[in-house]
Amino acid sequence: MDRRRSANPTKLHCTIKLLAVTGLLILFFNIEFNIYGQNWLVRPKLPIEVAIVLLCLAANATWPSFKRVGLPFAAIFLSVGALLHLIDVASSAIYGRTIDLIFDAAQIPHVLELMAVSMGWFIVAPLTLAVLAILAGTVGLFALAARYLGAQMESLAPPAGMKKAVAGLTLLVAAQAVDLTGIVTSTAMASSAPAIQAASYHAKIISLWFDDGRAVVDEYRQQRGEVRDGETTLPRLAGTNVYLIFVESYGASLLERDEHRAVIEGLYDRYDDTLNGNGREAVSTLLESPTYGGLSWLAHLTSTAGAWIDTNLEYRAYLRSDLDTMTQILRRSGYETSLVMPGIQRYWPESRLLRFDHVYTAGDLDYGGVRFGYFGIPDQFTLERIPELISKDRPNFVQLALISSHYPFRPIPPFIEDRTKILDGSVWAPAAEAAGSFTRADWADPADGYIAGAAYSLRAALDFAERHTKPDDLVIILGDHQPWSVVSGNLGGRAAPIHVISGRKDLIACFLADGYRPGLAPKRGEVLYGMDWILQRMVAHFGDRGPAEGCARPFGAAS
Structure with missing residues (x-):
């Protein structure tokens, strides 16, 4: 009896330690960043990662033959899972999406180069080392946690009790895998449904890698409406100049906050009046972008290819196709055809795949002024060079990509x-001296810089349309994607505004027939299509x- 009494506290202590460490793991894997409310959340549910680790460790404590693989697998799985969860939460907070490994x-x-130009390597270098130390520490800490849990389990219960635990945990993991329990979390790395989505996404990426994109190219060939590769022409444009101007990070979130909307709607009102006075008409709407917070080239090619391209491998596969x-x-x-890319500052061999007659990058624009931030060339200068090129x-x-509204949005x-x-x-x-230098406060709260940068780029584009295009030209100005979620709050989803400007009423009538609204101001929340x-x-x-005159069937009928 004395021996039993002396043994009980040991098992009680092991149980308390086991529950305490398990509770901390559950807490960690339930931490997520709410991109809608821009705050941190903790959901009191059992993550599938913790259930799998407990299952491995219980089996490890039950069957001696499992010890060689059970504990190492649990340690590796837990440490890698914790690392992915930490990275995934950071990606959600910054980009509003799961990580693309x-x-x-x-x-x-x-990204490091962009930060270094704005903040200096003396800040970026130690910051990078600190991040690497945190990631390495995460791996080591959670590997030790798995070993500690395994030791407590081995001290706890007889094999019969552990077998019941293994059976229960097996059922729990299986139930979570098909998302039936209702106790899973909603973060990408800690719930069965989003985890399956993330796994499916990366399976698609791996498939594209091995297939070299052939399958997706075949799909695009069949899914692009009336586009006939190698044959289609646009005779009804009748020689009208076409300008396709992408405004970096010009997203629908600008319409969702009162202080941002006031600035942007002031530009809409001003240029609606001046464009109308010069014999032009504008129509606008919101379109869904294939990307969020970055990867602008996916939006550029999606817009000009008539295909939904939301991964870099699809992008490359499309460009290598016919x-x-x-x-x-x-x-x-x-x-x-001319492509103007003031943000490209180095040798760019990929430009040949875009098949333009002329490609102008930063070095071709002959900008002799001081640099404004990482990308250097003001959008006004770039646009003023277009008539000469x-x-x-x-x-x-x-086709032109403006860059003064690119993150970090300073100096404007x-x-x-x-x-x-x-x-x-x-x-x-x-002008640069008047704009002021970039400060650390701009990194801490970039929203003011964002609205200033977006307003500057949009104003420059509208000013170009007013002064440098003919009344009958077709000018399309659109945002490529939303800014990072820390700026947008994920307001407006993935939508971005598009404005079509021309004095040709027959062209404008067809965009109106598709659901665009008169004027430069799109309706909040009304996303027309992708x-x-x-x-x-x-x-x-x-x-x-197409029709000899008039417009094709309405968009809904065509789809």
Whole structure:
């Protein structure tokens, strides 16, 4: 009896330790960032990772033959799962999406360079080392936690009791795997349904990698409406110049906050009046972007290809294929095509795959002024160079990506009111001094910089449409994606505004028929369709197999 009494406290202590460590694991895997409310949440539910680890450790304590693999597997699974959960929560807080293990890792050097230009390597280097230390510490800590739990389990119960625990945990894990228990969490790495979605996403990526994208190219060939690769033309444009201007991070969240909406609607009202006074009409709506917080090129190609392209591997597969984009269709229609990318500062071999007649990057724009932040060239300068770059003898298709509204949104170039001085490099030095330097406070609260940057870029684009395009030209201005969720609060989802401007009433009538609204102000929350429909609807309305006059069937009927 004395021996039993002396043994009981040991088992009680082991039970308390087991429950305490298990509780901490449950707490950790239930921490998530609420991108809608921009706050941290803890959900009191059992994560599937913890259930799997407990199952392995219970089996390890029950069958001696399992010891060689049970504890090592539990330690590796728990530490890697904790690392992924930590990264996934950070990705949700920044990008509003789960992590892409294959592609996002490749972007780390670019992100570090962007931060270094804005903040300096003396801040970024120790910050990077601190992050790496946290990640390494996470792996080590959770591996030790698995070993500690295993030791407590081995001290706890006789094999019969552990076998019951194994049976119960097996049923629990199986139930969570099909999402039947109702006790799973809603974070990407800790609930069965989102975890399955994340696994499916990465299975798709791996399949694309091995297949070299052939399967998805075949799908695109069949799913792009009336686009006929190698054949389609747009004769009803009748030589009208087409300008496709992407505004970086110009997202629907600008319409959701009163202070942001007041700024942006002021621009809408001002330029509605001036455009109408110059014989032009604007129509607008919201479109869903294939990306969020970054990866702008996915939105660019989705808009011009008529296909939904939301991964980098799909992007590369499309460019390596023989499928048309708006560029090839307009070139076949007699246009000279130009791509202007002021954000590209290095050798860019990928540009050949885009198949433009001319590609102008930062070095081709001959900007002689001071740099504004990481990307350097003010959008006003870039737009002012367009008339000098394009053909005077043929109709032009110009695709342009503005970058002054790119994260970190500071410093913002001031708007030069005297347009005759924009191309004078000397005017930008005092302008840069007036704009002020980038501070750490801008990183801590970037929302003010975001609205200033978006308003500047949009104003520059609308000013270009007013001053440098002919009344009959077709100008399409659209946002590529929302800003990071820490700025947008995920308000407006994945939507971005699009504005179509022209003095040709027959062209504008077809966009109105598709559901666009008159004026520059889109209706909040009214997302018409995805960006992949831009080219598809242009082909339906203005293509060689479209109506001789009037417009194609309404969008709903066409879909």
